[in-house]
Amino acid sequence: MKSIRSKLAIATCTLLSQGAQQAGAVESSWTADTSYLLYSETDRVTVNKLFTSANVTLGDNHLLQLEAVYDTITGATPTGAVKSGGPVTVTTPSSGGKGYRAVSGNPALAKFDDTRLGLNLGLVQSLRRTLRINYGASVSVERDYEAYGGSLALERDNEDRSVTFTAGVAGSYDTIFQSSGGTPKPMGSVEENGGNPEFFGPGKKRGFEGMLGVSRIINRRTVARLNYSLKRLEGYLTDPYKVISMVREGIELRRFYESRPDSRQRQALYGELVHRLENRDTIRLAYRYYWDDWGIFSHTIDYRHRRNLLGGRYLEPRLRLYTQSSADFFYPSLPFGVEPEYASADYRLDQMNSATLGLKYGQPALGGTLRLRLEYLYQTFAEAEYDTNQALIFQASFKKEFD
Amino acid sequence: MNRSGTLLLCALCISLQACAAFRLEPVKPWQRGILAQEAMQLEADPAERFADEHIYFSKEGSTGGRAVGGGGCGCN
Amino acid sequence: MTDAPLLTRESGYWRGSFRAMASPCELLLATGDRPLAERLLLLACTEARRIERKFSRYLRDNPVHLINSGDGRPITVDDETANLLDFAHRCWEISEGKFDITSGVLREVWCFDGSDNVPRPEAVAAILPRVGWHKVSWRRPVITLRPGMEIDLGGIGKEYAVDQTARLIRREYSGGALLNFGGDLYALGPRAGGEPWAVGVDDPDATGSCQTGIVNLSRGGLATSGDARRYLLKDGVRYSHILDPTTGWPVPDAPRAVTVIADTCLEAGMLSTMAMLHGSRAREFLEAQKVSFWCQ
Structure with missing residues (x-):
C-alpha cells in the first residue's frame, strides 16, 4: 500500500500556515493579462501590438471578460504586382489619396501604415453545475476596415465532468474599403481613365459560423479535444489593395485590381492533446486539417514541450509546421490576353510552407506570472513574386490577480 | 534484419508506448490533481493564442478551428 | 459551554x-x-x-450552517473556512474519495446506538445521491451544494x-x-526535567477508564478514531460507525479504534480516520505510513 504521509503533511502544513494570517488576502475577484507583441519581418511589415484582457467575477454565476487591443502596422507589403513593373500607380492605405508609394520604385511592395483598435466583450453564465453559456461581442476599427461580430456558445459537462460538449454559433459583419473610402472595380485596370480607375463604395462581408466540439479526460495525465467548425463568408471578399500584373515575356503590360469569389466556405477539424510525462514535463500537440471551396486545404501541426523548473519557472520550446495548397484562382501573374473572372496574386493564397520555432519562458513575478517568448517564422511560397518571408515574434505578457 | 525492418520495429515500439500513455481510463474525481494544473488546461495561455491567431490569419490562407467568434481585421 | x-x-x-x-x-x-x-x-x-x-x-449562523442551508445556491465563504474546505478537498483526493465531508447525511438512516436497527438497502440507496464531494462545486471562495447535501467538518x-x-x-x-x-x-x-507526557490509550471495549497502554509523548500530535460504543449488531454481524461514502454502508472489518502519532494532531487524526476507512487493511495502511500506531 502506498504512503500518503508526505501529501498529507503538505496539506496540513498549508492549512496551518494559512491559519496564522487570519486577515489574509481574499480570493481575487478579477484578473488582468496584459501583453506586448512585436512582429517584425525582414524589410517588410512590423506590427506593434498592445492588448489586455480582464476577467471579472460578477456574483457567483457570471464571469465577464473584456479584451482590448491596439496595434500599429508599418512597413511594406507585397502588392501582387511583379517587381519589373512599369509606370503604373495604385493607392495605398497610408497615403489617404491616390498615388502609389512604391518602395524605391518597386511596385511589387507598397509602404503602408495603419492602426487598429479592437474590443471584445464576453460573458460566461453558469446556468447549472454542468451547463454554461458564453455570449460574445466584438468590434474592431481600422482606417480601412470595420468589423462587428457576435457569438453564442453552450458548454455542457457530463455528470462526472469527464466530458464537455461545446456547440457554438457566430456571426460577423465587416466593411472593407481603401483608406480613401471606396473599393476598386474587381479586375479593373489600374491605369484606366488615365490613372483614375473606376471605384465603388465600401465592400460588405458577412460571416456565419458554427462549431461542434468535445473535450474529454483520457486518463489521469491526459486531456484531449476535437472540434469541427464551418464558416461561410459572403460578400466582398477581395483585398482592395492587391493587384495582379499581366505579363508577356517578362514585361508587365497591364495591372489589374484582383478579384475573388463572393463566397467562401471554410471547414476545419481541430484536435488537441495535452499530456503530462512521468518527468513532470507537459507536452501539447495540436493538429488542424482545414479545407475551403477556394481550393485551399492545409495541415497544421503545433507541438509544445513545457519543461517545469524549480520555483514555478518553466521553459517551453515550440515547433509549428504548416503547409497549404494554392487557391484555384491564384496566379503569380496573368499571361497576356487571359482575363479570368477571379484572379489574385496574393501570396497568402499561394501554395506555401511555414515553420515556426520558438521558446517561451515563464516565471512568477511581482505577485503574478510573467511570460516571454521569442519565435522565428519562416515561410516559403511556390510561385508568388516574393518567395520567402521571415519574421521574428517577441511577446511579453504579465498576468496578475487582484482583490 | 534489414534497416527498414528495424525502423518499423522502432516505430511499433514507440507507438505502443504512446498508446499506453494515451489509453482511455476512467479518472475518479479525486484523481484530477494533475489535470487541474494550469499547464494542463486546453486553454493554457489565451494571450499567446490571441496573438498567434492574428499573426497566422494575416500570413496564411487558413484560419479557425479552435473557437467561434472573435474580431476580424483587414490585416496584411 | x-x-x-x-x-x-x-x-x-x-x-x-x-x-x-x-x-x-x-x-x-x-x-x-x-x-x-x-x-x-x-x-x-x-x-x-x-x-x-x-x-x-449543530449551531446556527455559522459558515457551515450557511453552506448547508444554501439549498443549491452558491455561498461565498471567509478565508479560514475556505482553507478548511481546501484541506478537506485534499484529504478527499489523497484518500481516493474515502474521506468525504459530505457523508454526514448518511446518519439520517444510520443510527449507531448498539441496537440491531440496520437500515434497509433502499433507504441507504436513496441517500447516496446526496453524498459525494465531487458533486459539490467548490471554486474558492464559492461553494455550491446540491439541494439536500450537507457538509460536516466534525x-x-x-x-x-x-x-x-x-x-x-x-x-x-x-x-x-x-x-x-x-x-x-x-x-x-516535554514536562519539566525533559520527561515526556504520559498518555493513556483507552481500550475501546471498556466502558470505564481501564487503559490498555501508556504512550509517551514529548512533541507532536496524537489522535484516535473509533468509538466502542457506536455500532450496530444484527445476525451476528457487527456494523462499525465508519461509513464508506461510496457505498453508504459501514466499512467491513474496520478496527474498533486506531490511535496514531504524527507531527501534528491533524495528520494523526486524518491518518487514523483513513486507516479506519481501509477496513481490514487498516493495519497494512498504517504500516505503509511509517508512523507509530495502535490498532485494536
Whole structure:
C-alpha cells in the first residue's frame, strides 16, 4: 500500500500556515493579462501590438471578460504586382489619396501604415453545475476596415465532468474599403481613365459560423479535444489593395485590381492533446486539417514541450509546421490576353510552407506570472513574386490577480 | 534484419508506448490533481493564442478551428 | 459551554480544564508561573470555543450552517473556512474519495446506538445521491451544494482546533505543554526535567477508564478514531460507525479504534480516520505510513 504521509503533511502544513494570517488576502475577484507583441519581418511589415484582457467575477454565476487591443502596422507589403513593373500607380492605405508609394520604385511592395483598435466583450453564465453559456461581442476599427461580430456558445459537462460538449454559433459583419473610402472595380485596370480607375463604395462581408466540439479526460495525465467548425463568408471578399500584373515575356503590360469569389466556405477539424510525462514535463500537440471551396486545404501541426523548473519557472520550446495548397484562382501573374473572372496574386493564397520555432519562458513575478517568448517564422511560397518571408515574434505578457 | 525492418520495429515500439500513455481510463474525481494544473488546461495561455491567431490569419490562407467568434481585421 | 475554565496545580505542572466541542478539554503546562498559566488557559479555551462556534454543524449562523442551508445556491465563504474546505478537498483526493465531508447525511438512516436497527438497502440507496464531494462545486471562495447535501467538518474540526491552539500558545510560551481536546492531543514539549507526557490509550471495549497502554509523548500530535460504543449488531454481524461514502454502508472489518502519532494532531487524526476507512487493511495502511500506531 502506498504512503500518503508526505501529501498529507503538505496539506496540513498549508492549512496551518494559512491559519496564522487570519486577515489574509481574499480570493481575487478579477484578473488582468496584459501583453506586448512585436512582429517584425525582414524589410517588410512590423506590427506593434498592445492588448489586455480582464476577467471579472460578477456574483457567483457570471464571469465577464473584456479584451482590448491596439496595434500599429508599418512597413511594406507585397502588392501582387511583379517587381519589373512599369509606370503604373495604385493607392495605398497610408497615403489617404491616390498615388502609389512604391518602395524605391518597386511596385511589387507598397509602404503602408495603419492602426487598429479592437474590443471584445464576453460573458460566461453558469446556468447549472454542468451547463454554461458564453455570449460574445466584438468590434474592431481600422482606417480601412470595420468589423462587428457576435457569438453564442453552450458548454455542457457530463455528470462526472469527464466530458464537455461545446456547440457554438457566430456571426460577423465587416466593411472593407481603401483608406480613401471606396473599393476598386474587381479586375479593373489600374491605369484606366488615365490613372483614375473606376471605384465603388465600401465592400460588405458577412460571416456565419458554427462549431461542434468535445473535450474529454483520457486518463489521469491526459486531456484531449476535437472540434469541427464551418464558416461561410459572403460578400466582398477581395483585398482592395492587391493587384495582379499581366505579363508577356517578362514585361508587365497591364495591372489589374484582383478579384475573388463572393463566397467562401471554410471547414476545419481541430484536435488537441495535452499530456503530462512521468518527468513532470507537459507536452501539447495540436493538429488542424482545414479545407475551403477556394481550393485551399492545409495541415497544421503545433507541438509544445513545457519543461517545469524549480520555483514555478518553466521553459517551453515550440515547433509549428504548416503547409497549404494554392487557391484555384491564384496566379503569380496573368499571361497576356487571359482575363479570368477571379484572379489574385496574393501570396497568402499561394501554395506555401511555414515553420515556426520558438521558446517561451515563464516565471512568477511581482505577485503574478510573467511570460516571454521569442519565435522565428519562416515561410516559403511556390510561385508568388516574393518567395520567402521571415519574421521574428517577441511577446511579453504579465498576468496578475487582484482583490 | 534489414534497416527498414528495424525502423518499423522502432516505430511499433514507440507507438505502443504512446498508446499506453494515451489509453482511455476512467479518472475518479479525486484523481484530477494533475489535470487541474494550469499547464494542463486546453486553454493554457489565451494571450499567446490571441496573438498567434492574428499573426497566422494575416500570413496564411487558413484560419479557425479552435473557437467561434472573435474580431476580424483587414490585416496584411 | 459558558462554564469558566478551571486551573489546578499538579505536581510540577498546571492543569487547566474546560469543556468545548462536547468534550472535556485539558491544557497541561510545565511551568510554575500562575498568571502565565491563566492567560494561556483562557487563550486555549477561547480559541477552542471560537472554532466550535464557527464550524459546528449543530449551531446556527455559522459558515457551515450557511453552506448547508444554501439549498443549491452558491455561498461565498471567509478565508479560514475556505482553507478548511481546501484541506478537506485534499484529504478527499489523497484518500481516493474515502474521506468525504459530505457523508454526514448518511446518519439520517444510520443510527449507531448498539441496537440491531440496520437500515434497509433502499433507504441507504436513496441517500447516496446526496453524498459525494465531487458533486459539490467548490471554486474558492464559492461553494455550491446540491439541494439536500450537507457538509460536516466534525472530522477535521477538533484536530484543527488542537493544532491552531498549539500555535497560539507557542507564540506566547516556549516551555513544555500538552493539549488534549477530547482525546485529540498535541504536545508542545516535554514536562519539566525533559520527561515526556504520559498518555493513556483507552481500550475501546471498556466502558470505564481501564487503559490498555501508556504512550509517551514529548512533541507532536496524537489522535484516535473509533468509538466502542457506536455500532450496530444484527445476525451476528457487527456494523462499525465508519461509513464508506461510496457505498453508504459501514466499512467491513474496520478496527474498533486506531490511535496514531504524527507531527501534528491533524495528520494523526486524518491518518487514523483513513486507516479506519481501509477496513481490514487498516493495519497494512498504517504500516505503509511509517508512523507509530495502535490498532485494536
